[in-house]
Amino acid sequence: MTTDKKNTKEKILEAAGEVFAQKGYAGATVREICDLAGANVASVNYYYGGKEGLYKDLCHHLFAEVFDQFPVTKDFPEGTGPEERLAFFVEGMLNRLLEHVQEGGLPKKSQLLARELAAPTKVMDSLVETFVRPTAGQALDLIRRILGPNVPEKEAAKCLLSMVGQCVYYSLARPIFSRLELLDLNQPGIVQELAEHITRFSLGGMAAVRREAEGDTVSGAGGGREGMA
Amino acid sequence: MTTDKKNTKEKILEAAGEVFAQKGYAGATVREICDLAGANVASVNYYYGGKEGLYKDLCHHLFAEVFDQFPVTKDFPEGTGPEERLAFFVEGMLNRLLEHVQEGGLPKKSQLLARELAAPTKVMDSLVETFVRPTAGQALDLIRRILGPNVPEKEAAKCLLSMVGQCVYYSLARPIFSRLELLDLNQPGIVQELAEHITRFSLGGMAAVRREAEGDTVSGAGGGREGMA
DNA sequence: AAAAATTTAAAACAAACGTTTAAAGCTGTC
DNA sequence: GACAGCTTTAAACGTTTGTTTTAAATTTTT
Numbered sequence: 001m002t003t004d005k006k007n008t009k010e011k012i013l014e015a016a017g018e019v020f021a022q023k024g025y026a027g028a029t030v031r032e033i034c035d036l037a038g039a040n041v042a043s044v045n046y047y048y049g050g051k052e053g054l055y056k057d058l059c060h061h062l063f064a065e066v067f068d069q070f071p072v073t074k075d076f077p078e079g080t081g082p083e084e085r086l087a088f089f090v091e092g093m094l095n096r097l098l099e100h101v102q103e104g105g106l107p108k109k110s111q112l113l114a115r116e117l118a119a120p121t122k123v124m125d126s127l128v129e130t131f132v133r134p135t136a137g138q139a140l141d142l143i144r145r146i147l148g149p150n151v152p153e154k155e156a157a158k159c160l161l162s163m164v165g166q167c168v169y170y171s172l173a174r175p176i177f178s179r180l181e182l183l184d185l186n187q188p189g190i191v192q193e194l195a196e197h198i199t200r201f202s203l204g205g206m207a208a209v210r211r212e213a214e215g216d217t218v219s220g221a222g223g224g225r226e227g228m229a
Numbered sequence: 230m231t232t233d234k235k236n237t238k239e240k241i242l243e244a245a246g247e248v249f250a251q252k253g254y255a256g257a258t259v260r261e262i263c264d265l266a267g268a269n270v271a272s273v274n275y276y277y278g279g280k281e282g283l284y285k286d287l288c289h290h291l292f293a294e295v296f297d298q299f300p301v302t303k304d305f306p307e308g309t310g311p312e313e314r315l316a317f318f319v320e321g322m323l324n325r326l327l328e329h330v331q332e333g334g335l336p337k338k339s340q341l342l343a344r345e346l347a348a349p350t351k352v353m354d355s356l357v358e359t360f361v362r363p364t365a366g367q368a369l370d371l372i373r374r375i376l377g378p379n380v381p382e383k384e385a386a387k388c389l390l391s392m393v394g395q396c397v398y399y400s401l402a403r404p405i406f407s408r409l410e411l412l413d414l415n416q417p418g419i420v421q422e423l424a425e426h427i428t429r430f431s432l433g434g435m436a437a438v439r440r441e442a443e444g445d446t447v448s449g450a451g452g453g454r455e456g457m458a
Numbered sequence: 459a460a461a462a463a464t465t466t467a468a469a470a471c472a473a474a475c476g477t478t479t480a481a482a483g484c485t486g487t488c
Numbered sequence: 489g490a491c492a493g494c495t496t497t498a499a500a501c502g503t504t505t506g507t508t509t510t511a512a513a514t515t516t517t518t
Contacts, residue, residue, distance in 0.1 A: 008465080008466080023255075023348075024253070024255060024347070024348055026252075026253060026255040026256040027255040027348070029504080029505070029506085030505080030506060030507085031504085031505085031506090039466080040465095040466055040467055040468080041467095041468090041506090041507090042466080042467075042468090042507080042508080042509090043465090043466075043467095044506090044507095045506080045507060045508080046465075046466085047465095050506075050507075051506065051507090111347065111348075114343075114346055114347035115347040115348070116404070117343055117347070117401055117402060117404055117405070118253070118340065118343035118344040118346070118347040118401075119252075119253055119256070119340075119343075119344065120404040124404055124405075124408070125408065128405060128408045128409065129408075132405055132408075132409065133409060136409055136411070154412075155426070157411045157412055158412065158423070158426045158430075159430065160411065161395070161398060161399060161402070161406060161411065161412065162395045162398075162426070162427065162430045164398070164402075165394050165395045165397070165398025165399065165402070166390070166391045166394045166395065166398075168394070168398055168401075168402065169390060169391075169393070169394025169395075169397055169398055170390065170394065172346055172347075172397075172401065173346060173390070173393075173394065173397065175345070175346055175349040175353055176346070176353075176357060176361055177390060179353070179354065179357045179358075179361075180357065180361065180362060180365055182365070182386045182389065182390065183383075183386055183387065183390065194387070197384070197387045197391070197438070198391065200434070200437050200438060200441060201387075201388065201391045201431075201434035201435070201437060201438060202430075202434065203437060204433040204434040204435070204436050204437025204438070204440075205429070205430035205431065205433040205434040205437075206430075206433070207433055207437070208429050208430060208432060208433025208434075208436070209426070209429060209430060209433070211433075212429060237495080237496080258474080258475070258476085259475080259476060259477085260474085260475080260476090268496085269495095269496055269497055269498080270476090270477090270497095270498090271477080271478080271479090271496080271497075271498090272495090272496075272497095273476090273477095274476080274477060274478080275495075275496085279476075279477075280476065280477090
């Protein structure tokens with residue numbers, strides 16, 4: 001009963017993570033996955049019904065894992081302000097995207113996410129509904145509270161995208177800024193450092209959006225909501 | 230001498246743009262490209278030395294086109310502040326990434342960029358050196374001027390990534406937020422609207438970073454540098 | 459221990475891949 | 489018109505792809 005050696009099914013899933021992340025869906029081959037798993041070529045069809053089924057199972061497995069591991073909300077004390085909650089959200093989000101940096105593994109989830117963004121498969125639909133939509137809703141609530149009642153809904157959505165965009169970009173654009181030598185993601189504590197930056201940057205950005213919505217005229221006296229974090 | 234009908238070579242490049250963007254490098258087939266171009270299967274090898282050569286030529290061709298079409302700097306009047314220059318930069322950058330939205334074509338460049346990010350090929354190196362590095366340098370200069378002398382270089386780099394990250398995200402993450410119905414990129418004037426948002430958001434974010442670097446103590450009196458856009 | 463169900467294994471499948479080949483078509487110059 | 493130099497064509501090349509098949513091995517149940 002699987003005491004020492006793992007299931008063939010699990011070994012295939014693990015190997016698929018490596019190969020799909022590295023080669024993409026089209027680029028990966030069933031043979032390479034099975035070789036890496038030490039299993040026969042026919043195993044993929046036997047356990048997952050084919051290459052496509054394996055890919056879908058893998059995606060859901062990986063995302064469920066990392067979403068479980070890093071929450072973006074928690075039970076704060078009653079009076080906790082939205083700024084502090086946002087900081088926690090950003091750090092959780094960034095951890096989900098950059099988990100591999102600290103754990104020292106291959107960036108499987110980020111790679112698969114990047115590939116799904118570049119070429120959405122059928123998996124994208126279920127991923128968005130299962131994982132992204134709830135998270136986005138939580139973030140939008142926070143953002144609305146920070147922006148106040150005078151900022152239109154559309155502006156709040158743009159702020160959400162601006163904030164999430166930063167998080168995702170640090171994960172996605174690594175091939176670019178590693179070549180530019182702008183930032184070394186491999187130094188210790190980098191994820192928390194980035195989380196702090198993104199939180200500060202985004203709070204500043206949202207303060208500017210709020211000032212704009214509430215009219216520039218009263219900007220002299222501090223706008224009413226920064227400097228109190 | 231190519232009066233009406235185009236060169237076979239050019240027709241192949243055009244068809245390659247469609248197919249590579251839609252299917253990716255591994256997913257695209259030489260046969261499909263040639264069929265779409267109305268050319269023989271052997272043409273790709275004849276003109277471009279193979280699938281790989283065609284892909285490289287295509288990438289450079291497309292990026293050169295869009296970088297030419299949308300500059301991110303221009304000759305401003307002498308006294309123009311960095312904020313206004315940044316607004317121009319952001320709009321140019323966003324136009325490069327979302328050009329297809331206004332022109333109503335397929336997002337070939339964005340797709341290819343997304344795919345290169347997800348799985349960098351040899352092309353990524355030359356793309357970064359030819360197109361990205363100069364642009365990043367220009368942006369970093371602007372950002373340094375906005376942040377002032379007290380902000381460390383590393384913080385400036387993070388601000389650059391935060392700003393560029395927003396621009397890229399609006400282009401890259403379309404498969405996600407179109408499913409979330411957060412933002413409709415197809416409405417007229419959306420690119421300029423987003424450019425204004427990103428500029429405002431980023432200036433606010435950088436103001437916050439600057440305040441942090443110059444010490445939070447003097448934050449009460451407005452920080453000294455926003456509200457004058 | 460025998461029987462049944464599950465899992466692994468090797469081999470073969472047709473289809474599709476990028477590329478090559480060799481011949482035919484074309485265009486311009488002498 | 490004949491020759492040379494590009495260009496285009498159809499066919500075939502050897503690989504590699506995902507999947508299927510058939511049988512042996514293993515595990516579970518009786």
